[in-house]
Amino acid sequence: MRDGRxxxxxxxxxxxxxxxxxxxxxxxxxxxxxxxSPHDPLTQDLFASRLPPFWAAGAEPxxxxxxxxxxRDVLSRIIYGGRVALTxxxxxxxxxxxxxxxxxxxxxxYRGWADAVISRLVDIWMAFPPVLFAILLIAVLGxxxxxxxxxxxxIDWTRFxxxxxxxxxxxxxxxxxxxxxxxxxVRSAILWREIGPNVLPTIVALLSLEMGIxxxxxAILSFVNLSISTDAPTWGGMIAEGRISIHQxxxxxxxxxxxxxxxVLAFSQFGEGLKDxxxxxxx
Amino acid sequence: xxxxxxxxxxxxAIKGTPDRLLRSVSLHVNSGEVCGLVGESGAGKSMIGKAxxxxxxSAVEIVEGQVRLDGEDLxxxxxxxxxxxxxxxxxxxxxxxxTALNPxxxxxxxxxDRLVDILGxxxxxARTRAAELLDEVxxxxxxxxxxxxxxxxxxxxxxxxxxxxxxxxxxxxxxxDEPTTALDVTVQKQILRLIREMQERHGTAMLFVTHxxxxxxxxxxxxxxxxxGMVVEKAGVSDFYANPAHAYSKALLSATPKFTEPFTSLxxxxxxxxxxxxxxxxxxxxxxxxxx
Amino acid sequence: MRLxxxxxxxxxxxxxxxxxxxxxxxxVIRVVPGNPIAMMLPPGASDEDIARLTAHxxxxxxxxxxxxxxxxxxxxxxxxxxxxxxxxxxPLVLGRLPATLELSIFxxxxxxxxxxxxxxxxxxxxxxxxxxVIDVANGAGLSIPDFLWALVLILTLGVLYPVxxxxxxxxxxxxLPFTTxxxxxxxxLRLRFDLWWDLLKHMFMPALALAIPLAAIIGQLLxxxxxxxxxxxxxxxARTKGYGENHVIxxxxxxxxxxxxLTLIGVQFTFLIGGTVIIERLFSYExxxxxxxxxxxxxxxxLIQGIVLVFALLFTVVNLxxxxxxxxxxxxxxxx
Numbered sequence: 084m085r086d087g088r089x090x091x092x093x094x095x096x097x098x099x100x101x102x103x104x105x106x107x108x109x110x111x112x113x114x115x116x117x118x119x120s121p122h123d124p125l126t127q128d129l130f131a132s133r134l135p136p137f138w139a140a141g142a143e144p145x146x147x148x149x150x151x152x153x154x155r156d157v158l159s160r161i162i163y164g165g166r167v168a169l170t171x172x173x174x175x176x177x178x179x180x181x182x183x184x185x186x187x188x189x190x191x192x193y194r195g196w197a198d199a200v201i202s203r204l205v206d207i208w209m210a211f212p213p214v215l216f217a218i219l220l221i222a223v224l225g226x227x228x229x230x231x232x233x234x235x236x237x238i239d240w241t242r243f244x245x246x247x248x249x250x251x252x253x254x255x256x257x258x259x260x261x262x263x264x265x266x267x268x269v270r271s272a273i274l275w276r277e278i279g280p281n282v283l284p285t286i287v288a289l290l291s292l293e294m295g296i297x298x299x300x301x302a303i304l305s306f307v308n309l310s311i312s313t314d315a316p317t318w319g320g321m322i323a324e325g326r327i328s329i330h331q332x333x334x335x336x337x338x339x340x341x342x343x344x345x346x347v348l349a350f351s352q353f354g355e356g357l358k359d360x361x362x363x364x365x366x
Numbered sequence: 367x368x369x370x371x372x373x374x375x376x377x378x379a380i381k382g383t384p385d386r387l388l389r390s391v392s393l394h395v396n397s398g399e400v401c402g403l404v405g406e407s408g409a410g411k412s413m414i415g416k417a418x419x420x421x422x423x424s425a426v427e428i429v430e431g432q433v434r435l436d437g438e439d440l441x442x443x444x445x446x447x448x449x450x451x452x453x454x455x456x457x458x459x460x461x462x463x464x465t466a467l468n469p470x471x472x473x474x475x476x477x478x479d480r481l482v483d484i485l486g487x488x489x490x491x492a493r494t495r496a497a498e499l500l501d502e503v504x505x506x507x508x509x510x511x512x513x514x515x516x517x518x519x520x521x522x523x524x525x526x527x528x529x530x531x532x533x534x535x536x537x538x539x540x541x542x543d544e545p546t547t548a549l550d551v552t553v554q555k556q557i558l559r560l561i562r563e564m565q566e567r568h569g570t571a572m573l574f575v576t577h578x579x580x581x582x583x584x585x586x587x588x589x590x591x592x593x594x595g596m597v598v599e600k601a602g603v604s605d606f607y608a609n610p611a612h613a614y615s616k617a618l619l620s621a622t623p624k625f626t627e628p629f630t631s632l633x634x635x636x637x638x639x640x641x642x643x644x645x646x647x648x649x650x651x652x653x654x655x656x657x658x
Numbered sequence: 659m660r661l662x663x664x665x666x667x668x669x670x671x672x673x674x675x676x677x678x679x680x681x682x683x684x685x686v687i688r689v690v691p692g693n694p695i696a697m698m699l700p701p702g703a704s705d706e707d708i709a710r711l712t713a714h715x716x717x718x719x720x721x722x723x724x725x726x727x728x729x730x731x732x733x734x735x736x737x738x739x740x741x742x743x744x745x746x747x748x749p750l751v752l753g754r755l756p757a758t759l760e761l762s763i764f765x766x767x768x769x770x771x772x773x774x775x776x777x778x779x780x781x782x783x784x785x786x787x788x789x790x791v792i793d794v795a796n797g798a799g800l801s802i803p804d805f806l807w808a809l810v811l812i813l814t815l816g817v818l819y820p821v822x823x824x825x826x827x828x829x830x831x832x833x834l835p836f837t838t839x840x841x842x843x844x845x846x847l848r849l850r851f852d853l854w855w856d857l858l859k860h861m862f863m864p865a866l867a868l869a870i871p872l873a874a875i876i877g878q879l880l881x882x883x884x885x886x887x888x889x890x891x892x893x894x895x896a897r898t899k900g901y902g903e904n905h906v907i908x909x910x911x912x913x914x915x916x917x918x919x920l921t922l923i924g925v926q927f928t929f930l931i932g933g934t935v936i937i938e939r940l941f942s943y944e945x946x947x948x949x950x951x952x953x954x955x956x957x958x959x960x961l962i963q964g965i966v967l968v969f970a971l972l973f974t975v976v977n978l979x980x981x982x983x984x985x986x987x988x989x990x991x992x993x994x
Contacts, residue, residue, distance in 0.1 A: 203674065203675075203678070204678075206671070206675050206678075207675050207678035207679050207682065209925070209928065209973065210675050210676070210679045210969075210970035210973045210974055211679060211682075211683075211932075211966065211969070211970065212931065212932035212933075212934075212935050212947070212950075212966075212969045212973075213929075213932050214932060214933070214935040214936045214947075215932070215935045215947065215950050215951075215954075215965075215966065215969070218935075218950075218951060218954050219683075219686060219687065219954055219962065219966075220686070222954045222955075222957070223686055223687070292801075295801070296803070299803050299805060299806070302805070303805055303936050306805075306936075306939075306940075307936075307939065307951060322809060326809075326812070326940075329812070329813075329817055330817065333813070333817065336809070336813065337813065340806070340809050340810070340813070343806065344802065344806055344810070347801065347802060347803070347806065348798070348801050348802060351800070351801030351802075352797075352801060355797075355801075419897075419898045420897070420898075421894050421897050421898060423889075424784075424785060445902075445903075446902055449897065449900050449901065449902060450900045451900075452898060452900060453898065453899045453900015453901070454900060456898070457898065457899075458895060458898045460891050460894075460895055461891075462891055465890055465891040465892065466891040466892050466895050467892055468892045468893075468896075468910055468913075468914065469892075469914060470913045470914050470987070470988070471913075479899065480899040480900060483900075483901070483905075484899065484900040484901070528895075
């Protein structure tokens with residue numbers, strides 16, 4: 084038994100270090116994008132269009148990951164695109180977590196009519212295809228960072244609500260809640276002081292996952308041309324452009340795709356690692 | 367009488383650890399005879415039965431010894447062949463009737479599947495045989511029970527079904543792994559009587575695993591006492607109850623309620639006896655380690 | 659009797675869910691900025707023309723009024739008229755639905771096959787290197803969404819090793835004898851396996867992209883419950899009956915292990931169908947999702963409403979079917 088726990092912990096540690104490391108690299112690159120990125124991400128140079136990345140024949144030393152069909156530096160665009168991705172991930176992830184978790188806690192703890200209303204709302208929400216719903220919302224709200232954040236909250240709060248509700252109901256059955264009731268504490272105090280902290284690890288793990296999903300939603304919206312704005316570089320936008328010129332300049336698609344892939348993977352693995360580490364049973 | 371099941375010098379350990387769970391166990395069961403296997407919980411009684419049938423948990427491995435079924439060395443066989451041989455000649459009556467039947471299959475196929483798939487009977491013959499068997503274990507309306515799902519039967523009924531299933535293929539050896547422990551006291555007696563009845567009718571050799579010396583006196587001819595995976599005594603039942611040879615056996619016997627004098631106070635197994643027999647185990651371990 | 663009661667309850671809940679979904683979409687799209695009518699008319703159309711057309715599509719009434727007019731139509735099978743395509747919504751949606759259904763079901767089949775194979779192999783060789791490899795594969799499948807898998811597939815099997823088609827539903831050069839929109843189904847019935855093969859080559863990558871996350875979930879959950887089941891007494895007993903490990907897994911453990919996985923597949927399958935929206939866009943596959951994105955871009959309110967409602971109906975029906983299957987597979991519920 085002890086042996087098994089050790090392996091899980093070690094695996095969780097490795098997961099946390101690898102995924103956390105990658106996220107830290109992305110964060111640093113995007114925070115200091117102005118100093119780090121070798122070129123302006125918007126400057127076009129039609130004489131230097133479709134330059135291949137450094138390892139391929141015909142590469143220019145100034146353009147590490149090559150240029151796109153308008154001669155813009157792919158690396159610089161990835162770095163600036165990361166800014167949008169991380170901003171959306173953090174703001175939308177946190178906001179979605181708060182909205183969904185609060186509703187989940189209320190539904191799971193107070194039950195009764197509050198639970199009936201919230202659960203019914205979740206059911207209705209689950210009947211929408213999320214991507215279509217997001218696109219619809221952006222069409223209504225107009226493009227821009229805040230529209231994307233709102234769209235992500237609206238389409239994904241149910242993820243937190245469902246999980247947190249179930250976990251709260253679980254915790255409410257525990258003896259420590261019963262003894263707090265016996266001790267005469269008010270219901271709201273029990274919810275926030277006793278149950279809340281025990282549900283928190285679940286929320287944190289889910290939050291990390293949600294950040295990855297937010298990055299994807301942003302990329303999907305950019306892909307259908309409904310994101311921040313058309314000229315700011317975004318990973319999804321780059322992928323959409325790369326998809327068109329895939330036969331002439333594959334690196335315009337491949338490079339942002341790899342970065343997006345690793346970032347989404349890192350967010351979800353970071354969440355998994357956190358869950359393993361903070362699982363009270365394993366700890 | 368010939369020994370149908372022979373276990374020789376069998377040792378088992380948790381994979382990758384040097385500590386043995388079974389310590390050079392040797393015992394045999396003759397054809398047509400019931401041999402009791404007695405010990406406190408954790409003594410490794412059930413593990414011996416599992417080792418014979420090849421269903422040890424994957425974390426446990428046999429490090430030494432032989433298990434011979436009708437003269438054939440089971441441990442030397444490839445797994446597939448061994449399972450077929452065991453399926454055709456041996457059977458298990460499990461401890462907990464509530465979990466030993468597949469909840470999503472009807473009773474009938476669970477009794478007949480071995481006959482059809484392993485022994486090649488026709489489905490019709492197998493079904494007739496299943497109905498006979500249920501009749502043998504005193505189940506009324508066998509046809510209805512054969513078409514039932516396990517959750518529709520009581521615990522006692524399920525244990526009867528499992529006994530019928532164990533005797534279905536006329537096995538030469540039945541291993542009963544605490545078959546009455548999970549049942550109500552009132553049902554226990556009936557089931558015990560039924561097992562003895564079936565064993566006598568089919569002339570089966572039986573290894574009867576239990577922690578209850580009271581049960582042993584009712585069903586077994588011989589018994590083997592186990593402590594910490596080590597055999598401490600083998601004896602005929604009447605000799606044993608008259609005059610147990612080992613101090614641990616004596617202590618175990620005086621910790622068992624007697625039907626003749628139910629109100630005499632019971633003595634728990636004495637600590638000095640435990641430490642004495644533990645020392646014996648350690649000595650055996652030292653010797654074994656030295657030899658390897 | 660109780661089964662019937664639950665069924666009626668579920669149908670009532672379904673109706674409430676669909677009604678709620680209809681209300682929300684109706685309200686959301688009515689606040690869309692940009693006048694769809696103005697987009698339809700040539701530049702320089704008079705205000706009178708605009709007003710006339712607005713009245714024609716009923717857009718001059720209040721939102722509740724519009725809703726009940728629309729709802730009355732829906733209950734009679736009339737979803738209104740598409741503004742951008744100038745055709746009734748109902749036949750448009752029904753024309754595209756089969757393509758999306760075929761894609762989703764093919765993806766589900768792939769997911770069950772891949773996930774099931776992973777779970778069974780992992781259980782058969784549990785504790786070894788094979789299981790570790792399967793766990794890693796499942797982990798990756800779970801954390802990466804269909805959109806990214808689709809792009810990876812386009813790059814590898816579409817461009818690098820062009821085995822499959824990356825766009826469309828069927829090669830445009832082929833003559834189509836079909837009378838229904840269920841192309842795959844019909845091509846089998848007509849024994850036109852050349853067409854069937856062409857359809858499959860178009861469908862394979864989008865379907866696989868949709869299937870990978872679900873396959874990973876099935877693989878992980880089913881393996882977990884299989885491994886738990888393998889320790890249960892009745893499985894151990896089956897081993898003593900003389901059966902080999904493969905038989906024990908397939909015939910004794912699998913059936914009981916499937917039940918917990920099945921309930922999850924329901925919700926996950928609706929996620930998969932939801933994923934078709936962007937996947938169809940990515941592969942230019944002429945299904946409902948692709949049409950939906952066009953409808954949003956064109957501000958085609960009646961069409962958006964119709965499509966969303968059809969998706970919502972599809973999702974609730976899937977959940978209902980899964981619940982019924984669960985009840986049928988579980989003898990304890992079947993006899994209750």
